[in-house]
Amino acid sequence: MRRIGIAPRQRWNETVARQGLTIHTCADGMPYWDESAYWEFSSNEIDRIVAATAEIQKLARAAGAHILDHNRLEEMSIPTVAAARIRETWNSEPPALYGRLDLAFDGRQIKLLEYNADTPTGLVEAAVIQWYWLEECFPKEDQFNSLHEKLVDKWKDLLPYLKQPVYFGHDGSEEDFLTVNYLRDTAQQGGHKTVPIAMHSVGWEDAKARFVDLERRPIESFFKLYPWEWLLGEQFGPHALETMDKMNWMEPIWKMMWSNKALLAILWELNPNHELLLPAYLDGPRSLKDYVRKPLFGREGAGVTVFRNWVAEEGDGDSEPKASDGKFVFQKLAPLAADGGNTAVIGSWLIDGEPAGMGIRESSGTITTNTSRFVPHLFR
């Protein structure tokens, strides 16, 4: 793999905005969508990423069963009130759509950094924008990217299981809004009727014990780009648990087990020295001297701190997410692909549990944050 600098397209920002990526530039004026370079892979390297993604998914399935069989939810700071519903949905397998593994890959070894299993974003740029970039700039080359087709196919598969319409809830940044609406788009192409709704607009009708939309229609199928640990901590959280047997929530609540970073320590415990995993512990760094401390709950690098020689060197440990409950996972620092001061993390997407494509985020440091640049890729 190598990073190759190129001249961006003329008026690239207008092009990507027209294609759906309105957040192409960060607040400081630096590009978020960065096509001043691309990452080139060999076909063999892509095969390795695909195989690693599928293998880690297998390990995660086994870890999920282990967590429930050995009652380890409390250890992961998952609220005990959610335990029964997590167990039920794990067994009944209600519809689940997607997830993203963040991988370190330096051209030699691939290592799992974390699993964004509940509310992954960055899908528009991975599925759509970099594909159009490839078609325009390198039409003869290839890209690990079948996200769009797999999403539409998955929605078609879900038609018999989801009552219509499917509601799409969000309540965050413009990035979240774009991700939700891209998923709505794929759902509609898969044959579903969809309705967007802000999370704060979701209504609770007490007399009928059900969630309703702004027109008082019952919400029975609900994709939410909103983490379960937030949902459960809010006023309607108990209602979500009470009514789960008559409503499809996507992603399902059992994804709390995979989106929780304690999963990393449990994976290592169950598969010590696995070539795709990094040493990770819940009780401290143990013998690690270069490691990353991550809150059990959190996204976009929030609360993550990098330690080298046991000294905190990078990160914002002070902005610890509330839901982390003061608990962390301590994971060995992984070697990242680096070039010219840029470090790259691969986001490897799964649709319906299958590898489906990837996106690359670049940072100046080690931690991927919400301002880390998205850089397209191709393979030859």
Next chain:
Amino acid sequence: MRKSREVPLTLLAALTQFVTGRRDVPESRYCVDEAGKIVPDFNCENSTLGMSYHYVYGGSSDGNIGDVVVGGNATSKRESEVSRGGFGFGSGGSAGG
């Protein structure tokens, strides 16, 4: 590996036109009397007066006291009780990642 067909986008492309300034339109609710004329909300909220007044959800009106509400759904206060705002307060960070 390679995609075999186009990536048709309909909804996303249309939505990006409206990405700024997007908001859900709150549902209208009026307290009306038996003739369908808008009265102050306290008439519907006060149980001693409630027999003669009710809420109408949706419907068309200029929204002024005394205006008639056309259309909408009239239900008793008890049946129509819906609370909102129970989700959406977040945790100070990004919901996605």
